[in-house]
Amino acid sequence: MKVLVSLLAAIGLISSVHAAEVKVAVAANFTAPVNKIAADFEADTGHKAVISTGPTGGFYTQIKNGAPFEVFLAADDERPALAEKEGLGVKGTVFTYAIGKLVLWSAKPGLVDDKGEILKKGNFNKLSYANPKAAPYGLAAVETLNKLGLYDTLAPKFVQGTDITQALNFVSTGNAEIGFVALSQVWQDGKLKDGSAWIVPGEYYNPIRQDAVLLTKGENNPAAKAFLEYLKGAKARAVIKSYGYEY
Structure with a gap:
């Protein structure tokens, strides 16, 4: 019995070592789906996503001023590209996670x-x-x-x-x-x-391409990279689609 308890404790210790936390700045329109995705992410990977929601422009200003976010899910494709250009985002990590309506x-x-x-x-x-x-x-x-x-x-x-x-x-x-x-x-x-x-018909406004980017503060955080990969997966995409987004 003691051996079993010790084994379980060791497994728990290993899990806690490998599990990590990621701070994610998320455009306000994506609040409901990201909360569902974050819960699934934690259940499936053990990593925890700490979600902050608000205006894309406001978040970008915070990121430029040193806010500790590691992943940025914007409501446009402009600011993630700008983050990459200005050295705030990791090159090659920008992708469209949703197209809003x-x-x-x-x-x-x-x-x-x-x-x-x-x-x-x-x-x-x-x-x-x-x-x-x-x-x-x-x-x-x-x-x-x-x-x-x-x-x-x-x-x-x-x-x-x-x-x-x-x-x-x-x-x-x-x-x-x-x-x-x-x-x-x-x-x-x-x-x-x-x-x-x-x-509103899509031809009435420019496409709302919502892009994500790995921020430089999260470059060495396995949870940050894992969250972005999870966002691309079938389970997360099903959640995104259920809220009326395209991708």
């Missing part, structure tokens, strides 16, 4: 029609979207409104969030009747969670 959403069932005609009718008080300088989904919202020729007309109704999470919260709490948010925030397993929505 923009949606016009309301917490009220039946308010948003499936063609977005509510924007032309203007029968709402406030429209939320994320800061286009910090959040790619906010930029996509502006591009969509310009494509429709409605930006100037609807400008008095705008409520701007610091990131996509705040843009969603404005609508969820009723501070805005409708808002442009990430499809992943209101979509799961092939259907809308609640409310009403118009999935």
